[in-house]
Amino acid sequence: MAGMEKSQDWIKGAADDGGLLPCPSLGFAWGLLFPLVALFLWWGGSALGLWSPFLLPSPAAVGRAAWRLSASGELFRHVGASALRIAWGFSLSCLTAFPLGVLLGLRPGLGRLFHPTLEFLRHVPPLALLPMLILWFGIGEASKTAVIVLATFFPVFLNTLDGVSRCDRKLIEVGRSLGLSEGERFRRILFPASLPSVLTGLRLGLGYSWRALIGAELIAASSGLGYLIHDAQALSRSEVIVVAILAMGLLGALTDELFFRLARRLAPWKELHGLGRGN
């Protein structure tokens, strides 16, 4: 298999040369450079008393708050509540957005039926609907789920639609010439062909879901990371706010990384086109 290794290298080289700016390849650890510098400046500034701890608490205070919130299990309870809402909302959204995207991708004629409605909804920020959603669904979980559904529906739907409608009809014709049934053509040609697009939509949707959810939790909730911030604000506990922000950023980056790895396993051929990392 020596020949194979060579052609793999060749592809990697091609992907590098294709970039507009020559880019040295840096190891993973380099990504920690800026966070560490920021941490150092933060620590130094706090130690020198450059700002009031009320405006920005010291790293040590934040660390203590993180420890306390973790030890009492409170942090995990809030993270769990937020994550559960996202799991629900995101699943629900995928279950509607994906089939609809496939349907409209295959039958563009139906677009006229849905297009005005979808265009309208697309331009209304989900948080603007929150007061109405609370009226309809109550202050409980349902209104938060609805916000996430609204926030994630469009990236998933639009990317699925795009992937399906841009799938090369010539490839589908190959399936026809080989005697594949309509179901097989969907499963074995259309679906894999649009998978990269669908995965992009899912990844974007997952990112949007965090933002929308935190917004909703800030306004009306009794648990979740957004609520934690809201509560800390009322009590002027800025170190708790920083803990919540750090938790959000880390969780978001973590889910995205997991998702990226999943996508790479499901659609390895995309890597070959040099479209690996980045958004």
Added chain:
Amino acid sequence: MAEGIRLQGVSKIYPLAGGEVRALEDLSLFLPRGSFTVVLGRSGSGKTTLLRLLAGLEEPTKGRISLPRNEGGEGKKPAVGLVFQEPRLMPWLTVEENVAFSLKGRLGKEEATARVEAMLALLGLEDFRSAYPDQISGGMAQRVALGRTLAFDPAVVLMDEPLGALDYFTRRRLQGEIAELHRRTGKTFLLVTHDVEEALALGDSIVVLEAGRVADCLDIPVSRPRETGRPEFLPLRRRVLEAIVGGEHPPLS
């Protein structure tokens, strides 16, 4: 009635921008089983249309097409395999998986693996089995496409300018390979080309298509591999050119 493919009075009319295009007009042909026919014609003469009709991708506007029935009883397997003008490989599958594409769900795992192995060996693709389509050359991609079609063992193999996009040397080599495949499999081959030399090198018979009609039909009773530079090909070449350009072969300078 002899076995083979029979077309009777086949016409294909496409609607186009308010008018219509007569891609094929009143075509009658017979391709005996196991023969190697080359369809030769200029761009737009209806060659691809003819193959699409035979492959069942289009219905004729008029006329009848009778194909051999599917032998071997492998379920819904079509009797006709088409190699498209472009390779049309699935970019998410490796060479090996592309060749196996038509076998999935039709053959048992072991049998399918054996079939794919044989195909990779036959087409010299073993070293590239795990490469993706954008990692291989155009000639190799065309061979993979051929392998994908041959793998499901169709009784009839249709090839639409399979070598059109390749350089002279690769084309010559693959021409030899196609002739050898025909000899070994004994299948009915129909190859479309616009290259007169390729037609002379490969066909048992050459069907010259001009503006959707059969302009001429000639047999070439010479065994393959052929040396088309030899004198016995001179009158054949003249006749083919006559049918296509009315003998007015444009001089180069």
